[in-house]
Amino acid sequence: NIHYINRDFADFKHDYLFDEIITNMPTKSKNLSHKAVDALYYLLFKRGEELLAKGGIMVVYGNEKIAMKKCLRLFKNYKLLNQIIKDINLNF
Secondary structure, three states: OOOOOOOOOOOOOOOOOEEEEEEEOOOOOOOOOHHHHHHHHHHHHHHHHHHEEEEEEEEEEOOOHHHHHHHHHHOOOOOOOOOOOOOOOOOO
């Protein structure tokens, strides 16, 4: 069974652990600073440790490579299984 849950991840609580967390992470913009993006990645990894079942996976869609690598160094329970890089040509 798949259950879609859309709640504030910072204080989300649930009765059981999850097999998967799938997320589309924000990127730095004029409204979101580099520091704020780093904090969101840190929150994802920290809360993931609390909410993922043993052997669970996180699928993270995002383009903040430095924030991702930093969290992978800080949180030793995670390992990068696959990385897909898509080069988008925006020349019109």
